[in-house]
Amino acid sequence: MGLLDGKVAVVTGGANGIGRGVSLELAAEGASVVVNDYGVSVDGRAPSSEPANAVVKEIESNGGRAVASPENIATMAGGESVVQTALDKFGDLHLVVCCAGILRERMIFNMSEEEWDAVIAVHLKGHFTVWRPASRYMREKRRGCLIGFTSTAGLEGSAGQPNYSAAKEGIVGLMRSTALAMAKYGVRANVISPEAMTRMTERLPDTRRGQVAAPPEGPAPVIAFLGSDRASHITGQVVHVRGNQVSVWSNPTPLRTVYREERWTAEKLADIWDNQLGQDRMRRLDRLGIQWPPTPQA
Numbered sequence: 147m148g149l150l151d152g153k154v155a156v157v158t159g160g161a162n163g164i165g166r167g168v169s170l171e172l173a174a175e176g177a178s179v180v181v182n183d184y185g186v187s188v189d190g191r192a193p194s195s196e197p198a199n200a201v202v203k204e205i206e207s208n209g210g211r212a213v214a215s216p217e218n219i220a221t222m223a224g225g226e227s228v229v230q231t232a233l234d235k236f237g238d239l240h241l242v243v244c245c246a247g248i249l250r251e252r253m254i255f256n257m258s259e260e261e262w263d264a265v266i267a268v269h270l271k272g273h274f275t276v277w278r279p280a281s282r283y284m285r286e287k288r289r290g291c292l293i294g295f296t297s298t299a300g301l302e303g304s305a306g307q308p309n310y311s312a313a314k315e316g317i318v319g320l321m322r323s324t325a326l327a328m329a330k331y332g333v334r335a336n337v338i339s340p341e342a343m344t345r346m347t348e349r350l351p352d353t354r355r356g357q358v359a360a361p362p363e364g365p366a367p368v369i370a371f372l373g374s375d376r377a378s379h380i381t382g383q384v385v386h387v388r389g390n391q392v393s394v395w396s397n398p399t400p401l402r403t404v405y406r407e408e409r410w411t412a413e414k415l416a417d418i419w420d421n422q423l424g425q426d427r428m429r430r431l432d433r434l435g436i437q438w439p440p441t442p443q444a
């Protein structure tokens with residue numbers, strides 16, 4: 147008996163790294179799995195259907211049920227086709243997990259439009275393309291679970307990844323909107339913020355790569371749980387997973403507020419800001435040893 151017996155799941159980017167671990171885990175817990183993967187390099191080039199086929203073979207040889215989908219989920223047609231594959235092959239859909247991702251690192255002042263668009267398309271739009279048809283189906287069925295993938299690069303910022311950081315924080319906004327919109331239909335939405343050693347993290351600078359000593363299979367059981375009926379009360383959450391460490395992050399809330407009867411002037415704000423509002427210091431400034439405020443130039 148598995149926690150997902152009788153359920154049908156879609157995993158985008160399900161043939162490599164974290165997504166591969168998720169595909170195998172969901173199948174081992176009893177789900178029939180659509181393993182979607184465009185089979186591209188980390189920067190999104192040279193598509194191949196081989197990786198998705200290989201994971202399907204692996205699931206089948208373990209006695210599970212799976213079908214490969216080599217679609218590009220950066221397009222509306224691709225996203226719709228992944229959902230349709232679940233309905234055509236397995237006759238239902240309960241769980242969608244969006245692990246597909248690429249990287250095109252560049253500082254904001256050097257980034258090209260193409261680098262920006264490519265990353266936003268796979269990550270942020272790549273959630274919408276699958277969640278829209280999935281949410282339509284789940285709304286009718288009055289049940290279902292959507293799981294997105296964010297990153298501390300979005301939640302905390304990452305200097306060399308403006309496109310990726312924006313997409314990953316955008317996915318949190320999409321998740322919150324979807325969790326609110328779908329609550330009355332009994333459909334849930336959550337996001338995972340993983341840290342795991344994959345080909346993606348091989349590209350991190352040495353100073354950050356050392357922090358990620360966790361296997362790619364780490365997030366898989368968390369996702370199997372969240373996708374199961376045992377988690378039918380959990381929605382709107384950001385869940386961070388590194389190896390065996392699982393954390394629930396806070397939802398943003400005001401820290402301090404000021405109010406006065408008369409309209410504020412810039413000068414009045416300048417007078418009270420530091421004492422009454424202050425700042426919420428970015429955790430990564432200190433962790434990365436970034437000097438702020440900057441030392442005055444000699």
Ligand SMILES: NC(=O)c1ccc[n+]([C@@H]2O[C@H](COP(=O)([O-])OP(=O)(O)OC[C@H]3O[C@@H](n4cnc5c(N)ncnc54)[C@H](O)[C@@H]3O)[C@@H](O)[C@H]2O)c1
Nearest residue numbers: 159162163164184185186218219246247297341342344346
């Ligand atoms: N590895 C980490 O520590 C880490 C940290 C934060 C967030 N993430 C996120 O976790 C997810 C999985 O990352 P990973 O490290 O396993 O990366 P990975 O490169 O090992 O796997 C990503 C998979 O997505 C597939 N893919 C890319 N573009 C696609 C498209 N258009 N359509 C369908 N499939 C596509 C690739 O072929 C690949 O198999 C990503 O969303 C990533 O941003 C990873």
